[in-house]
Amino acid sequence: MIAGIIGAAGYAGAELVRLLTGHPEVDALAPASVNHGGERIEDMYLNFWGQISAPLESPEAVIERADVIFTALPSGVGEPYAKAALERGISCIDLSADFRFGEDEAAFSAWYGKPYVFPELRKRSVYGLPELNRAKLKALAAEGPVIIGNPGCYPTGASLGAFPALARGLAGAGVIIVDSASGVTGGGREPQRSFHYPECADTMAPYKVGAHRHTPEISRNFQAMAALNGQSAAPALIFTPHLAPMNRGILSTIYIPLAEPRQAGRNVDSKGGSVRPPSKEINDRAAEFREIYADFYRKEPFVPVLPSGVVAATGRVRCSNFCHISVHLDPGGTTLIVVSALDNMVKGAAGQAVQNMNILFGFDERTGLGQIPASF
Amino acid sequence: MIAGIIGAAGYAGAELVRLLTGHPEVDALAPASVNHGGERIEDMYLNFWGQISAPLESPEAVIERADVIFTALPSGVGEPYAKAALERGISCIDLSADFRFGEDEAAFSAWYGKPYVFPELRKRSVYGLPELNRAKLKALAAEGPVIIGNPGCYPTGASLGAFPALARGLAGAGVIIVDSASGVTGGGREPQRSFHYPECADTMAPYKVGAHRHTPEISRNFQAMAALNGQSAAPALIFTPHLAPMNRGILSTIYIPLAEPRQAGRNVDSKGGSVRPPSKEINDRAAEFREIYADFYRKEPFVPVLPSGVVAATGRVRCSNFCHISVHLDPGGTTLIVVSALDNMVKGAAGQAVQNMNILFGFDERTGLGQIPASF
Amino acid sequence: MIAGIIGAAGYAGAELVRLLTGHPEVDALAPASVNHGGERIEDMYLNFWGQISAPLESPEAVIERADVIFTALPSGVGEPYAKAALERGISCIDLSADFRFGEDEAAFSAWYGKPYVFPELRKRSVYGLPELNRAKLKALAAEGPVIIGNPGCYPTGASLGAFPALARGLAGAGVIIVDSASGVTGGGREPQRSFHYPECADTMAPYKVGAHRHTPEISRNFQAMAALNGQSAAPALIFTPHLAPMNRGILSTIYIPLAEPRQAGRNVDSKGGSVRPPSKEINDRAAEFREIYADFYRKEPFVPVLPSGVVAATGRVRCSNFCHISVHLDPGGTTLIVVSALDNMVKGAAGQAVQNMNILFGFDERTGLGQIPASF
Amino acid sequence: MIAGIIGAAGYAGAELVRLLTGHPEVDALAPASVNHGGERIEDMYLNFWGQISAPLESPEAVIERADVIFTALPSGVGEPYAKAALERGISCIDLSADFRFGEDEAAFSAWYGKPYVFPELRKRSVYGLPELNRAKLKALAAEGPVIIGNPGCYPTGASLGAFPALARGLAGAGVIIVDSASGVTGGGREPQRSFHYPECADTMAPYKVGAHRHTPEISRNFQAMAALNGQSAAPALIFTPHLAPMNRGILSTIYIPLAEPRQAGRNVDSKGGSVRPPSKEINDRAAEFREIYADFYRKEPFVPVLPSGVVAATGRVRCSNFCHISVHLDPGGTTLIVVSALDNMVKGAAGQAVQNMNILFGFDERTGLGQIPASF
DSSP, X not given: OEEEEETTTSHHHHHHHHHHHTOTTOOEEEEXXXXXXXXXXXXXXXXXXXXXXXXXXXXXXXXXXXXXXXXXXXXTTXXXXXXXXXXXXXXXXXXXXXXXXXXXXXXXXXXXXXOOSXXXXXXXXXXXXXXXXXXXHHHHHHTSOOEEEOOOHHHHHHHHHHHHHHHTTOBOSSEEEEEEEEXXXXXXXXXXXXXXXXXXXXXXXEOSTTTOTHHHHHHHXXXXXXXXXXXXXXXXXXXXXXXXXSSSOEEEEEEEEBSSOOOTTOSBOTTSOBOSOOOHHHHHHHXXXXXXXXXXXXXXXXXXXXXXXXXXXXXXXXXXXXXXXXXXEOTTSSEEEEEEEEOXXXXXXXXXXXXXXXXXXXXXXXXXXXXXXXXX | OEEEEETTTSHHHHHHHHHHHTOTTOOEEEEEOXXXXXXXXXXXXXXXXXXXXXXXXXXXXXXXXXXXXEEOOOTTTSHHHHHHHHHHTOEEEEOSSTTSSTTOHHHHHHHXXXXXXXXXXXXXXXXXXXXXXXXHHHHHHHTSOOEEXXXXXXXXXXXXXXXHHHHTTOBOSSEEEXXXXXXXXXXXXXXXXXXXXXXXXXXXXXXXXXXXTHHHHHHHHHHHHHHHTTOOOOOEEEEEEEEOSSSSOEEEEEEXXXXXXXXXXXXXXXXXXXXXXXXXXXXXXHHHHHHHHHHHXXXXXXXXXXXXXXXXXXXXXXXXXXXXXXXXXXXXXSEEEEEEEEOTTIIIIIHHHHHHHHHHXXXXXXXXXXXXXOOO | OEEEEETTTSHHHHHHHHHHHTOTTOOEEEEEOSSOTTSBXXXXXXXXXXXXXXXXXXXXXXXXXOSEEXXXXXXXXXXXXXXXXXXXXXEEEEOSSTTSSTTOHHXXXXXXXXXXXXXXXXXXXXXXXXXXXXXXXHHHHHTSOOEEEOOOHHHHHXXXXXXXXXXXXXXXXXXXXXXXXXXXXXXOSSOOGGGBHHHHTTOOEEOSTTTOTHHHHHHHHHHHHHHHTTOOOOOEEEEEEEEOSSSSOEEEEEEEEXXXXXXXXXXXXXXXXXXXXXXXXXXXXXXXXXXXXXXXXXXXXXXXXXXXXXXXXXXXXXXXXXXXXXXXXXXXXXXXXXXXXXXXXXXXXXXXXXXXXHHHHTOOTTXXXXXXXXXX | OEEEEETTTSHHHHHHHHHXXXXXXXXXXXXXXXXXXXXXHHHHSGGGTTTOOOBOXXXXXXXXXXXXXXXXOOTTTSHHHHHHHHHHTOEEEEOSSTTSSTTOHHHHHHHHSSOOSSGGGGGGEEEOOHHHHHHHHHXXXXXXXXXXXXXXXXXXXXXXXXXHHHHTTXXXXXXXXXXXXXXXXXXXXXXXXXXXHHHHTTOOEEOSTTTOTXXXXXXXXXXXXXXXXXXXXXXXXXXXXXXXXXXXXXXXXXXXXBSSOOOTTOSBOTTSOBOSOOOHHHHHHHHHHHHHHHHHTTTOTTOOBOOTTOOOOGGGGTTSSOEEEEEEXXXXXXEEEXXXXXXXXXXXXXXXXHHHHHHHHTOOTTTXXXXXXXXX
């Protein structure tokens, strides 16, 4: 089959090129670019030099002959290509936010500041987070070509970290806090001051506190997973992204208030301060939660739940499609603390898109994504 | 005056050497080392080469002639030296945890796994966080030589970030979550796998989730500031430290449940999800909180509260004694989000120790600490 | 086939585990450890968690059932295992320096400070730099099991950068200077002060100036390539390694005095200073040299010679077996400047070992090594 | 006195602001900007927040009232301001290349692609590398206001590393190779792809091989130092800059062919390969060269020559005006290898400018520059 990549000159596009080149079911890549037509991708990305010789074509040319289309474009730009793909009878996997909100255009436009271009396309679109929506995706695809709204990077990590708690009724009232740190590739290929090396090396800072566009996507996923499992509404969400001095990776530390906090023997003194280290009881209970998580993800190929006592780290999933999860409990027993780590460009973008392609075509989901992460 | 530094070969000691060398009231340094006696600090730290020629003496020799003693040693090791200093009639500023818990030996030993060596020393000790305890420190010092328990790095950033909310009654019931990221110098000078370059470069991970020894110190500070201002008990605490791929700095993102969350027009839908960007009302209220913070710290020389709309970043306080603070509000209006950034080796250790020395001797607190942070 | 890895707990061993897991001709890994027997590699390297479950066995157990042995051990430790492998009739690929000097024990012991353990093993050993010794390796292997001395990381990059100039008679009298910078993984897994994060982050420095053990290996390779192509002796060598603040990669900038420096119109003034930018003539001549290089490596699967006008960079070959080369000319026309970039853990260690295994067994050399490097 | 800084919004300007703020002879800063007039520098550089409140004025306004002018502008832009300063009777320290070539406009325009704007200004200009030109600077300044051409970052490190060898007749015929690595701040404040975090983090590469504009400046300095000491012409120069993944610092490894290479007992075999580790004789001779260097710089306040056996590293001079130098000898005895390390923004730019100001006004050269570098 031929995989068309529109927006191949951008970072997510380049990562799609890398992953699809090694995909055994993909016979040929057809990379395209809106702005760099005629250039060769191996000249733009010298890491590909001598390995990938396809010139960047026009989007139209690629849609004409591909068997599946990936659109890796800024929000709002890809809709016409997704439409054209559907009209040609092929599916489109879109890496922007355009198809993540389905028919809820109000939510999209509140955060992205514009309306849908072709609202009717949402009848054939589905949100492509496999661990949430695999069945829905398959069902829709059974009826014909679809548009898959590939999830955002933060939402993938936040959702995978919170899903078992939401699905199994562990989360109680209150607010789930998602505190995340991302590598700088999340900002894309175009230079800007925030991502200028001297401005972001050797420093940590949050950004867009309370105002990041991925907030509503995370919140929707929380509600969806709770609903799917017959749970009442999920807690409210606070999401704070940070920029960390690294290239790849998103680490999310997720604080989930427990529906049944441990009452007896709280590890706090009379004044409310947490003054004792975690007790054996707390550690045992943390291990139980870890089992619930491990059980929830037992059949998922890309979501290993780490053993008790160790922590998820972004470096250990670098360049892979894995999302590592570690499960902890605050010593006061009130709050589940879950840590998820993924590669923002793979499970958070291009890898998940390939996983969606695999689902779409009935391949094993691991096809072309089986590579083990390097140790360092 | 002569400043004695016991433990000058360690990272905090080396930073004390740097800062005290430029201190106009310090005539001479007397560096000492328990393990490296006889070596020269300029040979161990080549950055000092040709600038600092004092050999490392024995702790005893230094106590004998210094006017003030700094002990920068592992917990439990420095007590005899602090005792000897007091007996010689000079004060000691201790950078370990040994004197941070005052008479509450139970809290200390629960987390540090050992009893006090000389419990009676606490009658002359005081916790040295100037923004909390300046008056107490001065009062005790007026009666004679003292031991100052210099605060931990995380507790300094967490406390300064939460203090105004606690003092002004902004914080309500619930849990304050402190999510922090530290540079690797926090791990000290001795090589170990966790701080081996290939293990911590280009990766983010939490560590000691729910079990870090700075937890009770932060919690105590929260209670103390609330009490000092006639507030009822502070909320409980959850503290999660992370290791970030940078040398210096601690960024703390602090989630404080508001006593009076905004009721009308919550930015959430009926299902509890936060689905709208921050409203003008939210931004205005955030600006009000920012003013409360700015007002609280108006006279503090080292705690600038940044203007609304920007965020604190560790890179902007590197090598300085400043602790930057930015104030935010979650779009749902329930939770104050405060970000503090400091240099873990300066305001989080050696700089704060010098600040304490300045208070002790009646110098302007900024003496020797006035350097402006570099831009990159 | 079963691939035995002795020293699987070290960094090179972990990288062998990663690469061989994806090798289509390898049916099973048999990892072994001298010090960590009984532990599981997925517990030591959490990046493997849930993916690689083999426990670390004893070296003896692994030699007993493997079809090929990799030894990734400190110099001097692996000889008995190599011997045992030969005696069992299987080949051994050794990643230490023990078999890089063949029968020249004097050179080895001058730099490594010890004699060979079993000198007679060198009758069945060959230096495994494919681009130099492929034919020799094949010839020796045709007679029975062999020991392959897998090249050092610096020697691989230095040699590949200089080979075409040496083979084609471009290099004249004088000294070839190899100025290299390595990532910190080159120092191995054991923590030590030189590789402690705060000591090597955000700084550059040379080390072992004029005294690095890879010097004689590079020098020997230069002579061997010159001799192989009927050239007179290669120039002398000066080699300076540096440590750079990055995890992986070796960049070598190689200065080769030309046998026929451009005489007419030298771009220097009467005082010998190089005072003019490169002329068109210089740029043209540089392009000619680039063609000679590209021609030399045309059939090599892992040595792309980049187009004129761009430079080799370590980040573009990260985690891959490629060695990128760029060719330049000093504006004075006297010195060829060649830059090579490789991943010290792949083409500089484990990947080259797998390449050698492929040659040994008659597989396509690219088998299991075809992955395209990521763009960032 | 009032120090005017034109171009205060750029990186070198921001560093001037930092250094001059702590300068005891400077009563007030007058920062100006061509493009950011009216903005406040503390808003642009939040590290200054609350510490520096001067708004950015127009260049003209600043020239009107300052006692000295610093111009930190792109090449060609600052000449009118330098002219205006002279006309007002005050001196100007220019951080661009405009005044580094004196009356040799041909050299300037060959590399910078444009003519001088006001050629006649060179009658009152001097190249401001204090270790070379201090006397000349003083002499010219004695006659009236001057323009100081502040040296480039690479030329400073390369020159200081080679000067003693050139002045003492150690360098012989052949080519001096300067292989340098710079931190990314060298590229300035404006975002561009080469300095985009994901493009330069965790990677090393050379750039502008053989074509960097600092080449003629280095070459001229070599000739000047040789001439000043009655030596015949210096060797030709090859200069290769690299970009390293760090913020600050330039490390230069300098290969100087010796006029009298050690003949007897060369550490090379008959084929020319360097096959033995450095002998005691070599190490002794290296120590002698180190003494010559130490002697040469004995009175220089900013150029410590490190003891034998250790190496210069950029991290140890970070944010300081020091240039560390270490001296080595290749084991073959033919080539002196000198390593220099400085902070490109301080001794390589703003710090050296302040040093020049100190000379100009007759202050101790260390005034305002005495800060000891931090250890990490």
